[in-house]
Amino acid sequence: MQSPAKPTVRSITGFTRAIKTWFDAEAKTPDSQGPATVEWARVAPFLAVHLMCLAIIWVGTSATALLTAVSLYAIRMFSITGFYHRYFSHRSFKTSRVGQLIFAILGASAVQRGPLWWAAHHRHHHAHSDAPSDVHSPRQHGFLWSHMGWFLSDQHFTADLGRVKDLAQYPELRWLDRYDICIPVALALSIFALGWAFEMWAPALHTNRWQMLIWGFFVSTVACYHATYTINSLSHVFGHRRYKTRDDSRNNALLALLTLGEGWHNNHHHYPNTARQGFYWWEIDVTYYVLRLLSMLGIIWDLKPIPHSIRDSNRVSAPK
Numbered sequence: 001m002q003s004p005a006k007p008t009v010r011s012i013t014g015f016t017r018a019i020k021t022w023f024d025a026e027a028k029t030p031d032s033q034g035p036a037t038v039e040w041a042r043v044a045p046f047l048a049v050h051l052m053c054l055a056i057i058w059v060g061t062s063a064t065a066l067l068t069a070v071s072l073y074a075i076r077m078f079s080i081t082g083f084y085h086r087y088f089s090h091r092s093f094k095t096s097r098v099g100q101l102i103f104a105i106l107g108a109s110a111v112q113r114g115p116l117w118w119a120a121h122h123r124h125h126h127a128h129s130d131a132p133s134d135v136h137s138p139r140q141h142g143f144l145w146s147h148m149g150w151f152l153s154d155q156h157f158t159a160d161l162g163r164v165k166d167l168a169q170y171p172e173l174r175w176l177d178r179y180d181i182c183i184p185v186a187l188a189l190s191i192f193a194l195g196w197a198f199e200m201w202a203p204a205l206h207t208n209r210w211q212m213l214i215w216g217f218f219v220s221t222v223a224c225y226h227a228t229y230t231i232n233s234l235s236h237v238f239g240h241r242r243y244k245t246r247d248d249s250r251n252n253a254l255l256a257l258l259t260l261g262e263g264w265h266n267n268h269h270h271y272p273n274t275a276r277q278g279f280y281w282w283e284i285d286v287t288y289y290v291l292r293l294l295s296m297l298g299i300i301w302d303l304k305p306i307p308h309s310i311r312d313s314n315r316v317s318a319p320k
Contacts, residue, residue: 018042021157025114025178028157039154045181046152049111049225052218055210064198064207065215068191073220074260076110080228081260081287083107088115088167089122092275093291093303101172111184111221112228113151114177116167120159121151125232126272129247136232139248147226147233184221191216227258235265243270244316251283261285271310275303279311280319 018041020027083103086092104115128134138146195212239250249269256263264277278285
């Protein structure tokens with residue numbers, strides 16, 4: 001009888017390196033030429049976050065836990081849409097270096113990797129939108145790959161930092177991008193500690209440490225994940241096209257509500273440089289409203305508007 005094959009040194013080394021990437025993104029060697037395959041050991045934490053949501057069966061629920069989940073969903077969704085997207089990816093407004101770091105930390109709390117990685121991939125998307133090289137195009141790769149398969153693949157774990165030279169000059173952003181796991185872990189521990197405090201000193205809230213952790217961190221994280229991903233997978237398939245763009249981007253009011261304004265995606269691809277994605281008053285863009293508030297407070301400034309001449313150009317349909 002033939003004995004079972006022993007693991008090769010190469011496979012063991014690859015597995016060990018995959019585990020290291022949980023904590024250090026630079027443990028992964030860039031491989032832009034290799035096949036786009038999923039490295040399961042590396043993506044195990046992503047799968048675990050989803051599986052942890054099943055714990056709601058045991059921890060139950062409460063108004064406090066649900067309010068925490070909804071609040072953290074809204075805060076972290078805004079951090080992605082307002083900071084990772086409109087600031088780091090498109091530089092549609094300005095802030096101080098301290099403000100920039102705070103924005104990066106808040107964005108990292110959504111567990112969608114670091115600001116340099118996120119911005120580099122998004123800038124690549126705009127440069128090649130719905131072309132064969134667009135890694136999250138449903139036209140080219142189908143729903144599941146455009147929704148989340150692309151970033152789970154070994155090939156796209158690293159990003160082309162040449163696209164974010166303006167951001168890579170800041171060592172604090174590079175550190176946060178390399179050790180992006182630190183912020184989500186700190187957030188999860190903080191939620192757990194808050195639940196423990198409620199359990200000990202505010203029993204009238206009818207919650208506990210585990211319930212707060214599951215709802216406040218895991219459930220809200222997964223909800224934020226998939227709402228964000230729909231802009232890649234669904235906003236290029238379902239909705240209304242106001243502008244003639246070279247891609248399949250569409251405006252979708254429902255997705256705009258879920259993502260605080262990102263669903264006005266055809267608007268965005270028509271003119272990505274503006275801080276505003278709802279071009280008309282009836283297009284609800286919560287992210288822009290909050291950015292306006294931050295501007296009034298002096299935290300950010302120079303929000304780039306949408307010029308009327310550009311808003312009214314290259315239409316394929318009337319505003320609706």
